[in-house]
Amino acid sequence: xxxxxxxxxxxxxxxxxxxxxxxxxxxxxxxxxxxxxxxxxxxxxxxxxxxxxxxxxxxxxxxxxxxxxxxxxxxxxxxxxxxxxxxxxxxxxxxxxxxxxxxxxxxxxxxxxxxxxxxxxxxxxxxxxxxxxxxxxxxxxxxxxxxxxxxxxxx
Numbered sequence: 001x002x003x004x005x006x007x008x009x010x011x012x013x014x015x016x017x018x019x020x021x022x023x024x025x026x027x028x029x030x031x032x033x034x035x036x037x038x039x040x041x042x043x044x045x046x047x048x049x050x051x052x053x054x055x056x057x058x059x060x061x062x063x064x065x066x067x068x069x070x071x072x073x074x075x076x077x078x079x080x081x082x083x084x085x086x087x088x089x090x091x092x093x094x095x096x097x098x099x100x101x102x103x104x105x106x107x108x109x110x111x112x113x114x115x116x117x118x119x120x121x122x123x124x125x126x127x128x129x130x131x132x133x134x135x136x137x138x139x140x141x142x143x144x145x146x147x148x149x150x151x152x153x154x155x
Contacts, residue, residue, distance in 0.1 A: 004037055007115035008083035015080035018115075019087055023075040024142050031061035039116040046122045068093035072136035074143060076150045078106065085109045090155050092129070092136040100134060101126045104155070 006014035025034045035054040044051045044060070051057045065071060073091035080086065087107045094100045105124035112118050135153050138144050 001114050002036075002116065004115040007113060008111050010080045010082070010085060012077075012080070015085050016077050018085060018111075019075050019077045022087075023073055023089075026073050026075075027071075027140075027142055029065045029071055029140075031058045031065070034058075034061055037117055038120070039112055039118045042116075042118055042120065044120045044122070046120070047124055067095060069096065070094055070140065072138065072140070072143070074136065074147075074150050074153075074155075075107075083111045083113075085111075088150065090150055092134055100129050100131060102129050102133075102155075103127070 006017050010018065022037065025037060028034070035058045038054060038057055040054055042051075042053060042057060044057060046060060049060055051060050068091075071091060071093040073089060075087050075089045078086040078088045085108075087109065088105070089107065090102055090104050092100065092102050103124050103126045105122055107123075108119070108121040109117050110119040135155070136143075138147055
């Protein structure tokens with residue numbers, strides 16, 4: 001069985017590590033890499049889409065990042081217990097017309113014993129923002145360690 005440490009039961013340290021690893025993977029915008037953190041039979045609720053399994057999840061991510069351009073994400077641990085983690089997040093992106101958005105949301109994650117995510121429930125809201133309201137300016141890819149998180153940014 002494949003394993004994706006850290007594995008449950010989570011401590012504050014391991015839950016924070018799991019959140020940062022997820023953020024780093026999503027900031028790669030590489031669907032093939034991202035889906036490896038999910039169980040082969042993962043079940044999602046993401047906006048109006050409900051993919052099941054890695055193939056459907058990968059297709060969702062491919063569509064997402066083809067329309068959410070210059071995507072930059074910050075995730076923050078909200079709560080954890082046993083094999084579950086609650087996360088809040090915000091990400092900035094623009095569409096093909098150049099309109100910028102900040103998308104806010106919460107995710108509930110559940111993991112199997114190997115540390116693969118079996119369930120992801122996401123609630124997401126999009127807010128159009130001006131170029132001047134943007135706060136996520138690091139180069140595409142992993143958020144630098146010294147970049148403020150959501151709480152520090154007042155988000």
